[in-house]
Amino acid sequence: MGCVLKEEEKVGLLKVGFFKDGSEKSKFLSYSYESRIMSVLYGMGEKERIDMASILNLSLRLCRAGKIYGFWYNDNDSCVYMVCENINSTGLLKFFYNEEEERLSSDKISGFGIVSMEMCEILISLISEGLIIGCLDVNCFVFNDFGRVYVDLGKVLSMGRRVNKAIQRGHKDLEVSLKTEVLENLVFISPEMLLKLFCKEGFELDCGKSIYEVGFGSDVWSLACLLISLIIGGSFIKEMAIYVDFIVNAANDGNVYSYVSLCKDWMENVKTLLGCRLGLEYEPQKDLLCRCLEFDISSRPPVTELWKCLRELVLKPNFDFGVTLKHEEKKEKTGHCVLLGDLCRIAEDTNKEEIDGLQQKYEIGRAGVSRDVVEGLSGGHIECIDMKGHLDCITGLAIGGGFLFSSSFDKRVHVWSLQDFTQVHTFKGHEHKVMALIFVDGGQPLCISGDNAGVICIWEASFPFNEKPLKKLHEQKDWRYSGIHALAVSGTEYLYTGSGDKLIKAWSLQNHTLSCTMSGHKSVVSSLIVCNGILYSGSWDGTVHLWSLSDHSPLAVLGEDTSKNVTSVLALAAENNLLLVAHENGCIKMWHNDLLVKSLQTHNGAVFAASKKGRWLFTGGWDKTINVQEISEVGDQIDTVPVGSIACDSVITAVIYWQEKLFVGQSDRVIKVYYGV
Known part of the structure; x- marks a missing residue:
């Protein structure tokens, strides 16, 4: 059951994220109130969402915790806030005694005993849930209308962010920042927790990891400090200033062990102050509170033992009828720590540059759960991500092994992650423009690229990548012809190259030698594709030749025009018995079982790229437009239905459709990833 917010009830607000309206990228999309909140929550990292959950x-299960009602979107600042219960209370400050009297009265000690027991009970409940707060301050605990102690989870998170922000300021302002938190805001952080935070921020500490391993005992240290501050008053704050000096100096020097003895001296001073305030009558309580301050976390007593000891301040031992508190501490050494979690590392104030960066990260992440680009196109809801890194026109795209590979006139082959669409590697080995590339999915994944000087580079396409190629092959040089224009593979057996010398060459992928040469075209072989045991080759001579993969013999020629009305073939796509041929004049010809069944004029200019997957055909070219057609086959009958088009800002040179996303290579050096939303 959720929490209900009453009318006129005052609440606390904790910022969890900023919403940036992306409607300028999609004119058809308008975000609802709920979707704004959900988009911000989705834009958070996985660890942040786990922390929030x-x-x-906890707010639902723990009866002594302030409730969290949900989330609220503020139109004024475009931020989403967590809405927390705001218990109207003065907190523990009324128990903070500044007067330096020699001894506390019995009434004050009894009142302190009741409050401290309830604080211990809350901490026991948190431990039973496997949760470590990481630090405590006087504002974390509040009183309800009946005078019972509650933990305010909203203030816990707010305190955690302040502490992280103080640590993130680094070496320069660290002492000032920490003293502000500890002395002015009365925040108490155990030494191992501070050292852990220092390590996360890059401080180099000359100590074993065990010295800053946090656990449930870390909160015992913080609670003990909070209780001692209620007993001693202002004198303890002065001692905390000394403690901060010790820890900060240890972090700056990097040598923690040299400060352990100083911390022991500090603990003895605290013990003396406690003795003055409590007297000999409460020696057990004084000793146990000091044990809670041990530098070694394993030497601190469990919070249940602290509860039993503090109970004697309220109920004398001779009136104790054997009531005990069940030991609820989990067997694990550590639990989930709020202070160390990502939710406490979200900046309170986010500038515009950070917001834009977060939005880009959100958009990239959202693509991972996007709708099919075709569905988005039909509904008018598509977005795209720009992948930049090349220095010249994109010439080819290939996907395999969890990566996208791209070639360019800049003589480079880039490797991109398909998870977040970032560049992860660059293959360097070509000295001329890379014209084509292909992925080989075998026992050893390969990426193969060819340039216009006739050089073929074979790259290992698995992590970790190498900059240098596994093997280089060279076509016979002939100054009259351009080099390689197209690549195709037949499993892991043969690599086929289409070149400016009008020939198709078959290279063995086993021993990297030239196996045979296929001739028949009258101009540049511009495109190659393998499908159903057949190699298709397209040429500037306007024809498509079919070759047997078994013996590389010619099978047929498609598109021979006796009227000499020749239009160059620039791209091929094939699936089953359907072949799609893209021409220089913007025409797409469809061949079924070697018969021309349909011709479409879909573009105003040359079509440089085509990709078919299932019933979808994607084409793009000179007119800077991607056209999407739905193709249906009934027997020998082929029907096409235009789905829509995407206007791009540059000439389209490569297209590949993969897992409901469309990857587009452009002449302006950019690769675009389109997806539906």
């Missing part, structure tokens, strides 16, 4: 679940 832990806090939300």
Whole structure:
């Protein structure tokens, strides 16, 4: 059951993210109130969402915790806030005694005992849930209308962010920042927790990891400091200033062990102050509170033992009828720590540059759960991500092994992650423009690229990548012809190259030698594709030749025009018995079982790229437009239905459709990833 917000009830707000309206990229999309909140929550990292879920679940399960009602979107600042219960209370400050009297009265000690027991009970409940707060301050605990102690989860998160922000300021302002938190805001952080935070921020500490391993005992240290501050008053704050000096100096020097003895001296001073305030009558409580301050986390008592000891301040031992508190501490050494979680590392104030960066990260992540680009196109809801890194026109795209490979006139082959669409590697080995590339999915994944000087580079296409090629092959040089224009593979057996010398060459992928040469075209072989045991080759002579993969013999020629009305073939796509041929004049010809069944004029200019997957055909070219057609086959009958088009800002040179996303290579050096939303 969720929490209900009453009318006129005051609440606390904790910022969790900024919403940036992306409607300028999609004119058909308008975000609802709920979708704005959900988009911000989705834009958070996975660890942040896990932290948030832990806090939300805790607010529902823990009866002594302030409730979290949900989330609220503020139109004024475009931010989403977590809405928390705001218990109207003065907190623990009324128990903070500044007067330096020698001894506390019995009434004050009894009142302190009741409050401290309830604080211990809350901490025991948190431990039973496997949760470590990481630090405590006087504002974390509040009183309800009946005087019972509650933990305010909203203030816990707010405190955690302040502490992380203080640590993130680094070496220069660290001492000032920490003293502000500890002395002015009365925040108490155990030494191992501070050292852990220092390590996360890049401080180099000359100590073993065990010295800053946090656990449930870290909160015992913080709670003990909070209780001692209620007993001693202002004198303890002065001692905390000394403690901060010790820890900061240890972090700056990098040598923690040299400060351990100083911390022990500090603990003895605290013990003396406690003795003055409590007297000999409460020696057990004084000793146990000091044990809670041990530098070694394993030497600190469990919070259940602290509860039993503090109970004697309220109920004398001779009136104790054997009531005990069940030991609820989990067997694990550590639990989930709020202070170390990503939710406490979200900046309170985010500038515009950070917001734009977060939005780009969100858009990239959202593409991972996007709708099919075709569905988005039909509904008018598509978005795209720009992948930049090449220095010249994109010439080819290939996908395999979890990566996208791209070739360019800049003589480079780039490798991109298909998870977040970032560049992960660059293959360097060509000295001329790379014209084509292909992926070989075998026992050893390969990426093969060819340039206009006739050089073929074979790259290992698995992580970790090498900059240098595994093997280089060279076509016979002839100054009259351009080099390689097209590549295709037949499994892991043969590599086929189409070149400016009008020939198709078959290279063995086993021993990297030239196996045979296929001739028949009258001009540049511009495109190659393998499908159903047949090699298709397209040429500037306007024809498509069919070759047997078994013996590389010619099978047929498509598109021979006796009227000499020749239009160059620039791209091929094939699936089953359907062949699609893209021409220089913007025409797409469809061949079924070697018969021309349909001709479409879909573009105003040359069609440089085509990709078919299932019933979808994607084409793009000189007119800077991607056309999408739905193709249906009934027997020998082929029907096409235009789905829509995408206007691009540059000439389209490569297209590949993969897992409901459309990857587009452009002449302006950019690769675009289109997806539906």
